[in-house]
Amino acid sequence: MALLRCTAAAATTPPPQLATSPRRLRSLSWRRTLAPLHDHLLLASTLRHSSQGRHWLPPAVTCNAQTVVATNMAPGTPVRPTNILVVGATGTLGRQVVRRALDEGYDVRCLVRPRPAPADFLRDWGATVVNADLSKPETIPATLVGIHTVIDCATGRPEEPIRTVDWEGKVALIQCAMAMGIQKYVFYSIHNCDKHPEVPLMEIKHCTEKFLQDSGLTYIIIRLCGFMQGLIGQYAVPILEEKSVWGTDAPTRIAYMDTQDIARLTFIALRNEKINKKLLTFAGPRAWTTQEVITLCERLAGQDANVTTVPVSILKFARQLTRFFQWTNDVADRLAFSEVLSSDTVFSVPTTEMYNLLGVDAKDIITLEKYLQDYFTNILKKLKDLKAQSKQTDIYF
Structure with a gap:
Protein backbone atom coordinates (compact mmCIF):
# COMPACT_ATOMS: atom_id res chain seq x y z
CA MET A 1 0.00 0.00 0.00
CA ALA A 2 1.43 3.35 -0.98
CA LEU A 3 2.10 6.07 1.52
CA LEU A 4 -0.93 8.13 2.37
CA ARG A 5 -1.10 11.84 1.72
CA CYS A 6 -3.46 13.54 4.14
CA THR A 7 -3.65 17.30 4.40
CA ALA A 8 -6.05 19.65 6.12
CA ALA A 9 -8.63 21.57 4.13
CA ALA A 10 -9.66 25.12 4.96
CA ALA A 11 -12.05 25.04 7.87
CA THR A 12 -14.02 27.89 6.37
CA THR A 13 -14.87 25.95 3.18
CA PRO A 14 -16.99 22.79 3.37
CA PRO A 15 -14.85 20.04 1.80
CA PRO A 16 -16.14 17.61 -0.82
CA GLN A 17 -18.49 14.76 0.04
CA LEU A 18 -16.86 11.55 1.22
CA ALA A 19 -16.84 8.67 -1.22
CA THR A 20 -19.75 6.27 -0.68
CA SER A 21 -17.48 3.27 -0.19
CA PRO A 22 -14.65 3.04 2.36
CA ARG A 23 -12.61 1.37 -0.38
CA CYS A 225 -3.81 -7.07 18.57
CA GLY A 226 -6.75 -8.07 20.76
CA PHE A 227 -8.32 -7.64 24.22
CA MET A 228 -8.47 -10.47 26.75
CA GLN A 229 -11.68 -8.94 28.10
CA GLY A 230 -13.48 -9.76 24.86
CA LEU A 231 -12.89 -13.48 25.38
CA ILE A 232 -15.06 -13.56 28.51
CA GLY A 233 -18.33 -12.94 26.73
CA GLN A 234 -17.30 -14.82 23.62
CA TYR A 235 -16.09 -18.05 25.21
CA ALA A 236 -15.95 -18.15 29.03
CA VAL A 237 -19.56 -17.21 29.81
CA PRO A 238 -21.17 -19.48 27.18
CA ILE A 239 -19.12 -22.43 28.42
CA LEU A 240 -20.20 -21.83 32.03
CA GLU A 241 -23.82 -21.44 30.95
CA GLU A 242 -23.59 -24.53 28.72
CA LYS A 243 -24.53 -22.53 25.65
CA SER A 244 -23.08 -22.74 22.15
CA VAL A 245 -19.64 -21.31 21.59
CA TRP A 246 -19.16 -19.92 18.11
CA GLY A 247 -15.80 -20.30 16.43
CA THR A 248 -14.20 -20.58 13.02
CA ASP A 249 -11.86 -23.02 11.37
CA ALA A 250 -9.38 -20.19 10.68
CA PRO A 251 -5.66 -20.50 11.48
CA THR A 252 -5.39 -16.87 12.56
CA ARG A 253 -3.43 -16.36 15.79
CA ILE A 254 -3.90 -13.37 18.12
CA ALA A 255 -1.64 -12.20 20.97
CA TYR A 256 -4.30 -10.92 23.37
CA MET A 257 -3.49 -8.32 26.04
CA ASP A 258 -5.24 -7.28 29.23
CA THR A 259 -6.60 -3.74 28.77
CA GLN A 260 -5.13 -2.84 32.17
CA ASP A 261 -1.67 -3.61 30.81
CA ILE A 262 -2.42 -1.60 27.67
CA ALA A 263 -3.43 1.40 29.79
CA ARG A 264 -0.34 1.08 31.99
CA LEU A 265 2.03 0.88 29.02
CA THR A 266 0.25 3.81 27.38
CA PHE A 267 1.12 6.17 30.21
CA ILE A 268 4.69 4.90 30.35
CA ALA A 269 4.95 5.78 26.66
CA LEU A 270 3.21 9.11 27.21
CA ARG A 271 5.89 10.23 29.68
CA ASN A 272 8.78 9.14 27.45
CA GLU A 273 9.68 11.96 25.08
CA LYS A 274 11.76 9.56 22.97
CA ILE A 275 8.54 7.85 21.89
CA ASN A 276 6.97 11.00 20.44
CA LYS A 277 5.93 10.54 16.80
CA LYS A 278 6.46 6.79 16.94
CA LEU A 279 4.25 3.87 16.00
CA LEU A 280 4.21 1.11 18.61
CA THR A 281 2.56 -2.30 18.61
CA PHE A 282 1.37 -3.77 21.91
CA ALA A 283 1.04 -7.55 21.92
CA GLY A 284 0.62 -10.22 24.54
CA PRO A 285 3.26 -12.83 25.41
CA ARG A 286 1.76 -15.50 23.12
CA ALA A 287 -0.50 -15.70 20.06
CA TRP A 288 -3.53 -18.02 20.31
CA THR A 289 -5.88 -19.64 17.82
CA THR A 290 -9.62 -19.76 18.51
CA GLN A 291 -9.49 -23.49 19.24
CA GLU A 292 -6.62 -23.06 21.70
CA VAL A 293 -8.59 -20.41 23.61
CA ILE A 294 -11.67 -22.66 23.76
CA THR A 295 -9.57 -25.60 24.98
CA LEU A 296 -8.04 -23.43 27.72
CA CYS A 297 -11.50 -22.26 28.84
CA GLU A 298 -12.76 -25.86 28.91
CA ARG A 299 -9.89 -26.93 31.13
CA LEU A 300 -10.31 -24.04 33.55
CA ALA A 301 -14.09 -24.39 33.68
CA GLY A 302 -13.90 -28.16 34.16
CA GLN A 303 -16.46 -28.84 31.45
CA ASP A 304 -16.64 -29.30 27.72
CA ALA A 305 -17.83 -26.58 25.37
CA ASN A 306 -20.65 -26.95 22.89
CA VAL A 307 -18.69 -25.61 19.93
CA THR A 308 -20.39 -24.55 16.71
CA THR A 309 -17.77 -24.08 14.02
CA VAL A 310 -18.57 -21.69 11.19
CA PRO A 311 -16.37 -22.22 8.12
CA VAL A 312 -14.70 -19.03 6.98
CA SER A 313 -15.99 -19.73 3.48
CA ILE A 314 -19.55 -19.23 4.79
CA LEU A 315 -18.62 -15.85 6.26
CA LYS A 316 -17.07 -14.81 2.96
CA PHE A 317 -20.17 -15.89 1.05
CA ALA A 318 -22.39 -13.97 3.47
CA ARG A 319 -20.29 -10.87 2.92
CA GLN A 320 -20.64 -11.11 -0.84
CA LEU A 321 -24.40 -11.60 -0.50
CA THR A 322 -24.93 -8.62 1.81
CA ARG A 323 -22.98 -6.31 -0.49
CA PHE A 324 -25.81 -6.53 -3.04
CA PHE A 325 -28.16 -4.53 -0.81
CA GLN A 326 -27.62 -0.97 0.36
CA TRP A 327 -29.27 -1.59 3.72
CA THR A 328 -26.81 -4.41 4.47
CA ASN A 329 -23.64 -2.61 3.40
CA ASP A 330 -22.55 -2.08 7.00
CA VAL A 331 -23.01 -5.78 7.73
CA ALA A 332 -20.83 -6.56 4.72
CA ASP A 333 -18.15 -4.18 5.99
CA ARG A 334 -17.99 -6.00 9.32
CA LEU A 335 -18.01 -9.42 7.66
CA ALA A 336 -14.94 -8.25 5.76
CA PHE A 337 -12.90 -9.51 8.69
CA SER A 338 -13.54 -12.96 7.23
CA GLU A 339 -10.94 -11.99 4.63
CA VAL A 340 -8.43 -11.66 7.45
CA LEU A 341 -9.59 -14.81 9.21
CA SER A 342 -9.13 -16.84 6.06
CA SER A 343 -5.45 -15.94 5.85
CA ASP A 344 -2.48 -17.10 7.89
CA THR A 345 -2.23 -13.72 9.56
CA VAL A 346 -0.63 -13.61 12.99
CA PHE A 347 -1.71 -10.67 15.13
CA SER A 348 1.46 -10.54 17.16
CA VAL A 349 4.96 -9.06 17.13
CA PRO A 350 8.20 -9.78 19.00
CA THR A 351 7.86 -7.87 22.26
CA THR A 352 11.45 -7.68 23.53
CA GLU A 353 12.28 -4.43 21.72
CA MET A 354 9.04 -2.78 22.80
CA TYR A 355 9.51 -3.78 26.44
CA ASN A 356 13.09 -2.49 26.40
CA LEU A 357 11.97 0.81 24.87
CA LEU A 358 9.38 1.27 27.59
CA GLY A 359 11.58 -0.08 30.37
CA VAL A 360 9.07 -2.83 31.19
CA ASP A 361 9.77 -6.32 32.48
CA ALA A 362 8.02 -8.96 30.39
CA LYS A 363 7.18 -10.82 33.60
CA ASP A 364 4.87 -7.94 34.56
CA ILE A 365 2.63 -8.49 31.53
CA ILE A 366 -0.26 -10.78 32.39
CA THR A 367 -0.61 -13.95 30.32
CA LEU A 368 -3.91 -15.23 28.95
CA GLU A 369 -3.61 -18.34 31.13
CA LYS A 370 -3.32 -16.21 34.28
CA TYR A 371 -6.11 -13.85 33.22
CA LEU A 372 -8.60 -16.62 32.50
CA GLN A 373 -7.52 -18.63 35.53
CA ASP A 374 -8.27 -15.68 37.80
CA TYR A 375 -11.63 -15.18 36.11
CA PHE A 376 -12.76 -18.79 36.37
CA THR A 377 -11.46 -19.13 39.94
CA ASN A 378 -13.47 -16.09 41.06
CA ILE A 379 -16.61 -17.06 39.15
CA LEU A 380 -16.60 -20.68 40.25
CA LYS A 381 -16.06 -19.61 43.87
CA LYS A 382 -19.05 -17.26 43.66
CA LEU A 383 -21.20 -19.96 42.10
CA LYS A 384 -20.19 -22.37 44.86
CA ASP A 385 -21.03 -19.78 47.55
CA LEU A 386 -24.41 -19.07 45.95
CA LYS A 387 -25.19 -22.77 45.83
CA ALA A 388 -24.26 -23.13 49.49
CA GLN A 389 -26.44 -20.16 50.46
CA SER A 390 -29.32 -21.61 48.47
CA LYS A 391 -29.11 -24.90 50.39
CA GLN A 392 -29.05 -23.03 53.71
CA THR A 393 -32.28 -21.22 52.86
CA ASP A 394 -34.19 -24.32 51.71
CA ILE A 395 -37.28 -24.94 53.86
CA TYR A 396 -38.45 -28.48 54.45
CA PHE A 397 -41.93 -29.37 55.73
Whole structure:
Protein backbone atom coordinates (compact mmCIF):
# COMPACT_ATOMS: atom_id res chain seq x y z
CA MET A 1 0.00 0.00 0.00
CA ALA A 2 1.43 3.35 -0.98
CA LEU A 3 2.10 6.07 1.52
CA LEU A 4 -0.93 8.13 2.37
CA ARG A 5 -1.10 11.84 1.72
CA CYS A 6 -3.46 13.54 4.14
CA THR A 7 -3.65 17.30 4.40
CA ALA A 8 -6.05 19.65 6.12
CA ALA A 9 -8.63 21.57 4.13
CA ALA A 10 -9.66 25.12 4.96
CA ALA A 11 -12.05 25.04 7.87
CA THR A 12 -14.02 27.89 6.37
CA THR A 13 -14.87 25.95 3.18
CA PRO A 14 -16.99 22.79 3.37
CA PRO A 15 -14.85 20.04 1.80
CA PRO A 16 -16.14 17.61 -0.82
CA GLN A 17 -18.49 14.76 0.04
CA LEU A 18 -16.86 11.55 1.22
CA ALA A 19 -16.84 8.67 -1.22
CA THR A 20 -19.75 6.27 -0.68
CA SER A 21 -17.48 3.27 -0.19
CA PRO A 22 -14.65 3.04 2.36
CA ARG A 23 -12.61 1.37 -0.38
CA ARG A 24 -12.57 4.77 -2.12
CA LEU A 25 -11.02 6.59 0.82
CA ARG A 26 -8.01 7.20 -1.38
CA SER A 27 -9.97 8.61 -4.31
CA LEU A 28 -9.65 12.31 -3.51
CA SER A 29 -6.82 14.61 -2.46
CA TRP A 30 -7.14 17.96 -0.75
CA ARG A 31 -4.96 20.90 0.17
CA ARG A 32 -3.32 21.63 3.51
CA THR A 33 -4.59 25.17 4.02
CA LEU A 34 -5.98 25.11 7.54
CA ALA A 35 -7.20 28.62 8.15
CA PRO A 36 -5.99 30.31 11.34
CA LEU A 37 -8.64 30.11 14.04
CA HIS A 38 -8.37 32.52 16.93
CA ASP A 39 -10.14 30.41 19.53
CA HIS A 40 -12.49 27.49 19.98
CA LEU A 41 -15.58 29.65 19.62
CA LEU A 42 -14.62 30.69 16.11
CA LEU A 43 -13.90 27.08 15.16
CA ALA A 44 -17.18 25.86 16.63
CA SER A 45 -19.06 28.58 14.80
CA THR A 46 -17.40 27.66 11.52
CA LEU A 47 -18.12 23.96 11.89
CA ARG A 48 -21.70 24.58 12.97
CA HIS A 49 -22.32 26.88 10.02
CA SER A 50 -20.77 24.38 7.63
CA SER A 51 -22.90 21.53 8.91
CA GLN A 52 -26.21 23.34 8.52
CA GLY A 53 -28.04 22.39 5.37
CA ARG A 54 -24.92 21.18 3.55
CA HIS A 55 -24.15 18.24 5.87
CA TRP A 56 -20.47 18.96 6.48
CA LEU A 57 -18.26 15.88 6.20
CA PRO A 58 -14.49 15.55 6.58
CA PRO A 59 -12.65 15.22 3.29
CA ALA A 60 -11.53 11.92 1.87
CA VAL A 61 -7.89 10.94 1.51
CA THR A 62 -5.58 9.69 -1.16
CA CYS A 63 -2.52 7.46 -1.15
CA ASN A 64 0.62 8.32 -3.02
CA ALA A 65 4.36 8.30 -2.50
CA GLN A 66 4.76 11.98 -1.71
CA THR A 67 5.68 13.36 1.67
CA VAL A 68 3.71 16.24 3.09
CA VAL A 69 5.65 18.83 5.07
CA ALA A 70 3.76 19.83 8.20
CA THR A 71 2.89 23.47 8.64
CA ASN A 72 4.47 25.13 11.67
CA MET A 73 1.75 26.11 14.09
CA ALA A 74 1.99 28.66 16.85
CA PRO A 75 1.79 27.08 20.32
CA GLY A 76 -1.47 27.42 22.16
CA THR A 77 -2.00 28.62 25.69
CA PRO A 78 0.29 26.64 28.01
CA VAL A 79 -1.58 23.98 29.97
CA ARG A 80 -0.46 21.40 32.47
CA PRO A 81 0.75 18.10 30.96
CA THR A 82 -1.53 16.30 33.41
CA ASN A 83 -4.67 17.68 31.73
CA ILE A 84 -5.91 14.93 29.42
CA LEU A 85 -9.05 14.22 27.42
CA VAL A 86 -10.08 10.59 26.97
CA VAL A 87 -12.34 10.00 23.97
CA GLY A 88 -14.35 6.79 24.12
CA ALA A 89 -14.04 6.63 27.90
CA THR A 90 -16.94 4.22 28.43
CA GLY A 91 -15.51 1.47 26.22
CA THR A 92 -13.58 -1.64 27.21
CA LEU A 93 -10.21 0.06 26.81
CA GLY A 94 -11.32 3.63 27.52
CA ARG A 95 -12.50 2.96 31.05
CA GLN A 96 -9.17 1.30 31.92
CA VAL A 97 -7.30 4.31 30.51
CA VAL A 98 -9.43 6.60 32.69
CA ARG A 99 -8.83 4.55 35.83
CA ARG A 100 -5.10 4.35 35.22
CA ALA A 101 -4.86 8.07 34.55
CA LEU A 102 -6.72 8.93 37.75
CA ASP A 103 -4.57 6.51 39.77
CA GLU A 104 -1.45 8.24 38.43
CA GLY A 105 -2.68 11.72 39.34
CA TYR A 106 -3.87 13.04 35.97
CA ASP A 107 -6.77 15.47 35.67
CA VAL A 108 -9.08 13.49 33.43
CA ARG A 109 -11.83 14.84 31.24
CA CYS A 110 -13.99 12.28 29.41
CA LEU A 111 -15.76 12.97 26.13
CA VAL A 112 -18.93 10.89 25.96
CA ARG A 113 -21.98 11.06 23.76
CA PRO A 114 -25.22 12.32 25.32
CA ARG A 115 -27.11 9.26 26.46
CA PRO A 116 -30.24 8.35 28.47
CA ALA A 117 -28.06 6.53 31.03
CA PRO A 118 -25.26 8.97 32.00
CA ALA A 119 -21.74 7.66 32.57
CA ASP A 120 -21.99 8.28 36.31
CA PHE A 121 -19.30 5.73 37.13
CA LEU A 122 -16.70 8.02 35.50
CA ARG A 123 -17.73 10.88 37.78
CA ASP A 124 -17.69 8.54 40.78
CA TRP A 125 -14.08 7.70 39.96
CA GLY A 126 -13.17 11.41 39.94
CA ALA A 127 -13.20 12.26 36.23
CA THR A 128 -14.98 15.20 34.60
CA VAL A 129 -17.54 14.22 31.97
CA VAL A 130 -18.41 16.42 28.98
CA ASN A 131 -21.01 15.60 26.35
CA ALA A 132 -20.01 15.75 22.69
CA ASP A 133 -20.41 13.66 19.55
CA LEU A 134 -17.67 12.99 17.01
CA SER A 135 -20.33 12.84 14.30
CA LYS A 136 -21.22 16.46 15.13
CA PRO A 137 -17.98 18.45 14.62
CA GLU A 138 -19.34 21.64 16.16
CA THR A 139 -19.54 19.91 19.58
CA ILE A 140 -15.84 19.02 19.68
CA PRO A 141 -13.81 22.27 20.17
CA ALA A 142 -15.19 23.21 23.59
CA THR A 143 -14.10 19.83 24.99
CA LEU A 144 -10.46 20.61 24.10
CA VAL A 145 -10.15 23.88 26.01
CA GLY A 146 -7.36 23.57 28.61
CA ILE A 147 -6.36 20.09 27.41
CA HIS A 148 -2.73 19.08 26.90
CA THR A 149 -3.12 15.49 25.64
CA VAL A 150 -5.89 13.67 23.80
CA ILE A 151 -6.13 9.89 24.21
CA ASP A 152 -8.38 8.54 21.48
CA CYS A 153 -9.99 5.21 22.40
CA ALA A 154 -13.23 5.80 20.50
CA THR A 155 -14.79 3.50 17.94
CA GLY A 156 -18.19 3.36 16.34
CA ARG A 157 -21.13 1.43 17.69
CA PRO A 158 -22.04 -1.84 15.95
CA GLU A 159 -25.34 -0.42 14.70
CA GLU A 160 -23.83 2.60 12.91
CA PRO A 161 -21.77 2.85 9.71
CA ILE A 162 -18.09 2.20 10.36
CA ARG A 163 -16.87 5.45 8.83
CA THR A 164 -19.24 7.75 10.78
CA VAL A 165 -17.04 7.77 13.90
CA ASP A 166 -13.92 5.87 12.87
CA TRP A 167 -13.19 8.08 9.87
CA GLU A 168 -15.33 11.20 9.65
CA GLY A 169 -15.36 11.76 13.41
CA LYS A 170 -11.64 11.13 13.81
CA VAL A 171 -10.72 13.55 11.01
CA ALA A 172 -12.87 16.22 12.65
CA LEU A 173 -11.29 15.53 16.05
CA ILE A 174 -7.73 15.73 14.69
CA GLN A 175 -8.51 18.92 12.80
CA CYS A 176 -9.87 20.48 15.98
CA ALA A 177 -6.80 19.31 17.93
CA MET A 178 -4.59 21.02 15.35
CA ALA A 179 -6.54 24.26 15.55
CA MET A 180 -6.62 24.21 19.36
CA GLY A 181 -2.89 23.57 19.70
CA ILE A 182 -3.15 20.22 21.49
CA GLN A 183 0.35 19.17 22.60
CA LYS A 184 0.06 15.40 22.16
CA TYR A 185 -2.37 12.94 20.56
CA VAL A 186 -2.51 9.22 21.34
CA PHE A 187 -4.34 7.08 18.79
CA TYR A 188 -5.19 3.39 19.12
CA SER A 189 -5.10 1.45 15.87
CA ILE A 190 -5.13 -2.20 14.74
CA HIS A 191 -2.07 -4.36 14.11
CA ASN A 192 -1.58 -5.20 10.43
CA CYS A 193 -4.13 -2.59 9.36
CA ASP A 194 -1.78 -1.53 6.56
CA LYS A 195 -1.82 -5.06 5.13
CA HIS A 196 -5.57 -5.42 4.71
CA PRO A 197 -7.05 -2.56 2.65
CA GLU A 198 -9.92 -4.91 1.69
CA VAL A 199 -11.25 -4.62 5.26
CA PRO A 200 -12.98 -1.21 5.62
CA LEU A 201 -12.23 -0.69 9.32
CA MET A 202 -8.57 -1.64 8.91
CA GLU A 203 -8.19 0.60 5.88
CA ILE A 204 -9.79 3.46 7.80
CA LYS A 205 -7.44 2.90 10.75
CA HIS A 206 -4.43 3.00 8.43
CA CYS A 207 -5.68 6.14 6.70
CA THR A 208 -6.25 7.79 10.09
CA GLU A 209 -2.70 6.89 11.12
CA LYS A 210 -1.33 8.63 8.04
CA PHE A 211 -3.62 11.60 8.47
CA LEU A 212 -2.38 12.03 12.05
CA GLN A 213 1.26 11.60 11.03
CA ASP A 214 0.90 14.37 8.44
CA SER A 215 -1.08 16.68 10.73
CA GLY A 216 1.88 18.33 12.45
CA LEU A 217 0.70 17.17 15.88
CA THR A 218 2.98 15.35 18.29
CA TYR A 219 1.48 11.87 18.33
CA ILE A 220 1.88 8.32 19.54
CA ILE A 221 0.18 5.61 17.49
CA ILE A 222 -0.42 2.32 19.31
CA ARG A 223 -1.48 -0.70 17.29
CA LEU A 224 -3.31 -3.38 19.26
CA CYS A 225 -3.81 -7.07 18.57
CA GLY A 226 -6.75 -8.07 20.76
CA PHE A 227 -8.32 -7.64 24.22
CA MET A 228 -8.47 -10.47 26.75
CA GLN A 229 -11.68 -8.94 28.10
CA GLY A 230 -13.48 -9.76 24.86
CA LEU A 231 -12.89 -13.48 25.38
CA ILE A 232 -15.06 -13.56 28.51
CA GLY A 233 -18.33 -12.94 26.73
CA GLN A 234 -17.30 -14.82 23.62
CA TYR A 235 -16.09 -18.05 25.21
CA ALA A 236 -15.95 -18.15 29.03
CA VAL A 237 -19.56 -17.21 29.81
CA PRO A 238 -21.17 -19.48 27.18
CA ILE A 239 -19.12 -22.43 28.42
CA LEU A 240 -20.20 -21.83 32.03
CA GLU A 241 -23.82 -21.44 30.95
CA GLU A 242 -23.59 -24.53 28.72
CA LYS A 243 -24.53 -22.53 25.65
CA SER A 244 -23.08 -22.74 22.15
CA VAL A 245 -19.64 -21.31 21.59
CA TRP A 246 -19.16 -19.92 18.11
CA GLY A 247 -15.80 -20.30 16.43
CA THR A 248 -14.20 -20.58 13.02
CA ASP A 249 -11.86 -23.02 11.37
CA ALA A 250 -9.38 -20.19 10.68
CA PRO A 251 -5.66 -20.50 11.48
CA THR A 252 -5.39 -16.87 12.56
CA ARG A 253 -3.43 -16.36 15.79
CA ILE A 254 -3.90 -13.37 18.12
CA ALA A 255 -1.64 -12.20 20.97
CA TYR A 256 -4.30 -10.92 23.37
CA MET A 257 -3.49 -8.32 26.04
CA ASP A 258 -5.24 -7.28 29.23
CA THR A 259 -6.60 -3.74 28.77
CA GLN A 260 -5.13 -2.84 32.17
CA ASP A 261 -1.67 -3.61 30.81
CA ILE A 262 -2.42 -1.60 27.67
CA ALA A 263 -3.43 1.40 29.79
CA ARG A 264 -0.34 1.08 31.99
CA LEU A 265 2.03 0.88 29.02
CA THR A 266 0.25 3.81 27.38
CA PHE A 267 1.12 6.17 30.21
CA ILE A 268 4.69 4.90 30.35
CA ALA A 269 4.95 5.78 26.66
CA LEU A 270 3.21 9.11 27.21
CA ARG A 271 5.89 10.23 29.68
CA ASN A 272 8.78 9.14 27.45
CA GLU A 273 9.68 11.96 25.08
CA LYS A 274 11.76 9.56 22.97
CA ILE A 275 8.54 7.85 21.89
CA ASN A 276 6.97 11.00 20.44
CA LYS A 277 5.93 10.54 16.80
CA LYS A 278 6.46 6.79 16.94
CA LEU A 279 4.25 3.87 16.00
CA LEU A 280 4.21 1.11 18.61
CA THR A 281 2.56 -2.30 18.61
CA PHE A 282 1.37 -3.77 21.91
CA ALA A 283 1.04 -7.55 21.92
CA GLY A 284 0.62 -10.22 24.54
CA PRO A 285 3.26 -12.83 25.41
CA ARG A 286 1.76 -15.50 23.12
CA ALA A 287 -0.50 -15.70 20.06
CA TRP A 288 -3.53 -18.02 20.31
CA THR A 289 -5.88 -19.64 17.82
CA THR A 290 -9.62 -19.76 18.51
CA GLN A 291 -9.49 -23.49 19.24
CA GLU A 292 -6.62 -23.06 21.70
CA VAL A 293 -8.59 -20.41 23.61
CA ILE A 294 -11.67 -22.66 23.76
CA THR A 295 -9.57 -25.60 24.98
CA LEU A 296 -8.04 -23.43 27.72
CA CYS A 297 -11.50 -22.26 28.84
CA GLU A 298 -12.76 -25.86 28.91
CA ARG A 299 -9.89 -26.93 31.13
CA LEU A 300 -10.31 -24.04 33.55
CA ALA A 301 -14.09 -24.39 33.68
CA GLY A 302 -13.90 -28.16 34.16
CA GLN A 303 -16.46 -28.84 31.45
CA ASP A 304 -16.64 -29.30 27.72
CA ALA A 305 -17.83 -26.58 25.37
CA ASN A 306 -20.65 -26.95 22.89
CA VAL A 307 -18.69 -25.61 19.93
CA THR A 308 -20.39 -24.55 16.71
CA THR A 309 -17.77 -24.08 14.02
CA VAL A 310 -18.57 -21.69 11.19
CA PRO A 311 -16.37 -22.22 8.12
CA VAL A 312 -14.70 -19.03 6.98
CA SER A 313 -15.99 -19.73 3.48
CA ILE A 314 -19.55 -19.23 4.79
CA LEU A 315 -18.62 -15.85 6.26
CA LYS A 316 -17.07 -14.81 2.96
CA PHE A 317 -20.17 -15.89 1.05
CA ALA A 318 -22.39 -13.97 3.47
CA ARG A 319 -20.29 -10.87 2.92
CA GLN A 320 -20.64 -11.11 -0.84
CA LEU A 321 -24.40 -11.60 -0.50
CA THR A 322 -24.93 -8.62 1.81
CA ARG A 323 -22.98 -6.31 -0.49
CA PHE A 324 -25.81 -6.53 -3.04
CA PHE A 325 -28.16 -4.53 -0.81
CA GLN A 326 -27.62 -0.97 0.36
CA TRP A 327 -29.27 -1.59 3.72
CA THR A 328 -26.81 -4.41 4.47
CA ASN A 329 -23.64 -2.61 3.40
CA ASP A 330 -22.55 -2.08 7.00
CA VAL A 331 -23.01 -5.78 7.73
CA ALA A 332 -20.83 -6.56 4.72
CA ASP A 333 -18.15 -4.18 5.99
CA ARG A 334 -17.99 -6.00 9.32
CA LEU A 335 -18.01 -9.42 7.66
CA ALA A 336 -14.94 -8.25 5.76
CA PHE A 337 -12.90 -9.51 8.69
CA SER A 338 -13.54 -12.96 7.23
CA GLU A 339 -10.94 -11.99 4.63
CA VAL A 340 -8.43 -11.66 7.45
CA LEU A 341 -9.59 -14.81 9.21
CA SER A 342 -9.13 -16.84 6.06
CA SER A 343 -5.45 -15.94 5.85
CA ASP A 344 -2.48 -17.10 7.89
CA THR A 345 -2.23 -13.72 9.56
CA VAL A 346 -0.63 -13.61 12.99
CA PHE A 347 -1.71 -10.67 15.13
CA SER A 348 1.46 -10.54 17.16
CA VAL A 349 4.96 -9.06 17.13
CA PRO A 350 8.20 -9.78 19.00
CA THR A 351 7.86 -7.87 22.26
CA THR A 352 11.45 -7.68 23.53
CA GLU A 353 12.28 -4.43 21.72
CA MET A 354 9.04 -2.78 22.80
CA TYR A 355 9.51 -3.78 26.44
CA ASN A 356 13.09 -2.49 26.40
CA LEU A 357 11.97 0.81 24.87
CA LEU A 358 9.38 1.27 27.59
CA GLY A 359 11.58 -0.08 30.37
CA VAL A 360 9.07 -2.83 31.19
CA ASP A 361 9.77 -6.32 32.48
CA ALA A 362 8.02 -8.96 30.39
CA LYS A 363 7.18 -10.82 33.60
CA ASP A 364 4.87 -7.94 34.56
CA ILE A 365 2.63 -8.49 31.53
CA ILE A 366 -0.26 -10.78 32.39
CA THR A 367 -0.61 -13.95 30.32
CA LEU A 368 -3.91 -15.23 28.95
CA GLU A 369 -3.61 -18.34 31.13
CA LYS A 370 -3.32 -16.21 34.28
CA TYR A 371 -6.11 -13.85 33.22
CA LEU A 372 -8.60 -16.62 32.50
CA GLN A 373 -7.52 -18.63 35.53
CA ASP A 374 -8.27 -15.68 37.80
CA TYR A 375 -11.63 -15.18 36.11
CA PHE A 376 -12.76 -18.79 36.37
CA THR A 377 -11.46 -19.13 39.94
CA ASN A 378 -13.47 -16.09 41.06
CA ILE A 379 -16.61 -17.06 39.15
CA LEU A 380 -16.60 -20.68 40.25
CA LYS A 381 -16.06 -19.61 43.87
CA LYS A 382 -19.05 -17.26 43.66
CA LEU A 383 -21.20 -19.96 42.10
CA LYS A 384 -20.19 -22.37 44.86
CA ASP A 385 -21.03 -19.78 47.55
CA LEU A 386 -24.41 -19.07 45.95
CA LYS A 387 -25.19 -22.77 45.83
CA ALA A 388 -24.26 -23.13 49.49
CA GLN A 389 -26.44 -20.16 50.46
CA SER A 390 -29.32 -21.61 48.47
CA LYS A 391 -29.11 -24.90 50.39
CA GLN A 392 -29.05 -23.03 53.71
CA THR A 393 -32.28 -21.22 52.86
CA ASP A 394 -34.19 -24.32 51.71
CA ILE A 395 -37.28 -24.94 53.86
CA TYR A 396 -38.45 -28.48 54.45
CA PHE A 397 -41.93 -29.37 55.73
